[in-house]
Amino acid sequence: MTYKIAITRQIPEIGIEYLASKGYDINIWPSTLPPGPEELVSFVEDADGIISMLSDQFSKDILKKLPKLKIISNFAVGHNNINLLTCTRNSVKVTNTPDVLTEATAELTLTLLLSVARKMITATKNVENGEWKSWNPTGFIGTGLKRKTLGIIGPGRIAFEFAKKCHLAFEMPIIYYGRRPKSSFEEHLNAKQMSLKQLLAESDIVSIHCPLTSETKNLIGATELNSMKDGSILINTARGEVINQNDLELSLKKTQLFGIGLDVTAPEPIRHDSPLLKYENIVITPHIGSANKEARNAMSLLCAENIDAYFQGTPLLTEVTIS
Amino acid sequence: MTYKIAITRQIPEIGIEYLASKGYDINIWPSTLPPGPEELVSFVEDADGIISMLSDQFSKDILKKLPKLKIISNFAVGHNNINLLTCTRNSVKVTNTPDVLTEATAELTLTLLLSVARKMITATKNVENGEWKSWNPTGFIGTGLKRKTLGIIGPGRIAFEFAKKCHLAFEMPIIYYGRRPKSSFEEHLNAKQMSLKQLLAESDIVSIHCPLTSETKNLIGATELNSMKDGSILINTARGEVINQNDLELSLKKTQLFGIGLDVTAPEPIRHDSPLLKYENIVITPHIGSANKEARNAMSLLCAENIDAYFQGTPLLTEVTIS
Numbered sequence: 324m325t326y327k328i329a330i331t332r333q334i335p336e337i338g339i340e341y342l343a344s345k346g347y348d349i350n351i352w353p354s355t356l357p358p359g360p361e362e363l364v365s366f367v368e369d370a371d372g373i374i375s376m377l378s379d380q381f382s383k384d385i386l387k388k389l390p391k392l393k394i395i396s397n398f399a400v401g402h403n404n405i406n407l408l409t410c411t412r413n414s415v416k417v418t419n420t421p422d423v424l425t426e427a428t429a430e431l432t433l434t435l436l437l438s439v440a441r442k443m444i445t446a447t448k449n450v451e452n453g454e455w456k457s458w459n460p461t462g463f464i465g466t467g468l469k470r471k472t473l474g475i476i477g478p479g480r481i482a483f484e485f486a487k488k489c490h491l492a493f494e495m496p497i498i499y500y501g502r503r504p505k506s507s508f509e510e511h512l513n514a515k516q517m518s519l520k521q522l523l524a525e526s527d528i529v530s531i532h533c534p535l536t537s538e539t540k541n542l543i544g545a546t547e548l549n550s551m552k553d554g555s556i557l558i559n560t561a562r563g564e565v566i567n568q569n570d571l572e573l574s575l576k577k578t579q580l581f582g583i584g585l586d587v588t589a590p591e592p593i594r595h596d597s598p599l600l601k602y603e604n605i606v607i608t609p610h611i612g613s614a615n616k617e618a619r620n621a622m623s624l625l626c627a628e629n630i631d632a633y634f635q636g637t638p639l640l641t642e643v644t645i646s
Numbered sequence: 647m648t649y650k651i652a653i654t655r656q657i658p659e660i661g662i663e664y665l666a667s668k669g670y671d672i673n674i675w676p677s678t679l680p681p682g683p684e685e686l687v688s689f690v691e692d693a694d695g696i697i698s699m700l701s702d703q704f705s706k707d708i709l710k711k712l713p714k715l716k717i718i719s720n721f722a723v724g725h726n727n728i729n730l731l732t733c734t735r736n737s738v739k740v741t742n743t744p745d746v747l748t749e750a751t752a753e754l755t756l757t758l759l760l761s762v763a764r765k766m767i768t769a770t771k772n773v774e775n776g777e778w779k780s781w782n783p784t785g786f787i788g789t790g791l792k793r794k795t796l797g798i799i800g801p802g803r804i805a806f807e808f809a810k811k812c813h814l815a816f817e818m819p820i821i822y823y824g825r826r827p828k829s830s831f832e833e834h835l836n837a838k839q840m841s842l843k844q845l846l847a848e849s850d851i852v853s854i855h856c857p858l859t860s861e862t863k864n865l866i867g868a869t870e871l872n873s874m875k876d877g878s879i880l881i882n883t884a885r886g887e888v889i890n891q892n893d894l895e896l897s898l899k900k901t902q903l904f905g906i907g908l909d910v911t912a913p914e915p916i917r918h919d920s921p922l923l924k925y926e927n928i929v930i931t932p933h934i935g936s937a938n939k940e941a942r943n944a945m946s947l948l949c950a951e952n953i954d955a956y957f958q959g960t961p962l963l964t965e966v967t968i969s
Contacts, residue, residue: 378781437757455915455932458701467940491814592778608769609778615788
């Protein structure tokens with residue numbers, strides 16, 4: 324029997340070739356823009372398996388319309404776009420792509436931090452716009468990173484790789500806030516667990532890495548933003564909704580922060596009239612945490628391998644279950 | 647006796663206050679643009695000491711017009727703007743600001759590298775221009791840094807700090823090209839010295855850190871650019887003239903490089919019609935290597951301390967002599 328696999332966007336060839344070589348019937352969404360909810364249903368309704376993007380919402384209602392579906396292989400580590408409870412009840416397996424994007428996302432987090440700290444976007448624009456008139460002893464003054472305190476919210480795998488880089492390269496002390504003590508952080512980074520309040524009061528840099536759940540939604544609101552240190556930096560490469568973006572937008576005029584780096588926003592893409600777009604000390608990238616050649620190829624292949632494992636009846640490589 | 651000190655640009659207050667507290671007669675160039683050669687002479691001709699910027703050219707001809715001058719305290723580590731031989735003959739002391747800007751410049755070098763590797767400038771523009779339409783599995787695909795080979799040209803202090811960060815954070819093997827073996831590189835970074843040709847053939851990233859001298863001027867020309875690896879990255883945070891910029895500009899259409907990061911150009915500011923400004927994979931900053939609060943304050947104070955040491959008759963802190 325030939326299984327039908329729907330892939331909701333063009334992904335790197337390696338995963339597509341893998342499935343093709345195994346004889347799957349592959350259907351790829353043809354547009355460079357994602358399908359809307361109704362388009363998604365009609366595109367995937369006769370598929371046995373789906374490779375999905377984080378922009379595809381698999382709600383209870385949508386899943387109800389897909390009785391044939393056996394597996395959703397999500398091209399992401401986060402899976403907040405999928406109603407896991409409904410999938411479990413309907414015996415739809417869900418997989419994600421952890422680990423293979425850890426290094427890429429940690430590197431992007433560091434890139435955002437350095438870009439904020441060194442005013443990269445305004446500095447490069449100065450050159451581009453022909454405004455570089457002379458060497459300037461008091462222009463584009465950034466902030467140094469050496470021995471600054473890094474506060475991690477959500478001490479997972481990506482956070483660990485990012486914190487390790489900061490600890491080794493800049494001798495940063497690491498503190499973290501999470502549900503439970505993390506031995507990797509304590510042993511390898513000499514990191515200390517603390518309350519969110521204490522972490523915000525002590526950190527020169529706050530970096531968000533937790534998954535989006537009902538507990539973490541709007542975790543950082545007005546109170547938390549106000550309690551950050553003068554001259555500190557806030558970075559979010561996790562999910563936009565972990566920050567109460569309305570509170571963030573309202574705080575911008577009187578913020579004490581040195582700068583903010585966001586790879587994720589709420590909603591995504593960001594609203595065109597968001598005040599976040601108007602401030603020079605805010606750097607926003609279009610959710611490119613995992614966007615390097617190595618990671619995206621590995622994600623593509625892992626998605627395909629999970630699909631094939633399911634239909635071969637072998638163990639899934641990276642299954643997501645309700646925790 | 648009250649000594650007259652001319653400062654050729656507004657610098658951070660800390661150094662000015664230091665000299666003021668010691669009773670010096672301080673004159674600060676009032677414009678945000680540097681003085682031209684003739685303006686420079688008339689501004690400094692009755693000064694006993696000068697705090698100068700790297701944009702101020704102290705040629706033999708200019709120095710001839712300054713018989714009263716005792717010391718030039720250069721607000722930079724490089725001193726290619728000063729004719730050292732003429733200063734020595736005229737008993738004019740020269741000092742610079744090494745060490746205090748090492749960390750800042752190493753951090754900027756890493757910022758440039760990461761910005762090129764992760765297409766930061768085009769990615770942030772995408773958001774700014776309202777072109778971020780959806781999450782894109784094949785957009786802004788960067789290149790990973792883990793275990794890439796870093797080739798250092800000019801293994802000095804800034805290079806060491808930068809290479810150390812790359813070695814620790816990304817497990818990069820380090821190779822270098824310099825006049826003589828460097829024990830700091832060999833012992834702490836397990837780095838290997840090699841010929842320029844060999845280094846260019848083996849490096850995934852080439853980073854330039856040598857001073858500008860008659861030997862290093864145009865060190866990287868067409869032959870060297872052509873012999874770099876496919877998909878490699880070139881970074882220059884030293885002096886623009888170390889690269890033959892004409893050769894670089896001519897090579898752009900058919901370059902095999904992944905990208906280029908330049909904090910320095912030839913000339914500075916860059917010509918408005920330079921083809922370097924037209925390529926998305928080239929990131930140019932306006933010579934901001936030392937531009938962070940910590941470094942610029944320390945540079946300001948060190949310049950002032952060197953001036954005061956001279957007139958107090960105590961040893962200069964960081965004298966530049968002909969090597």
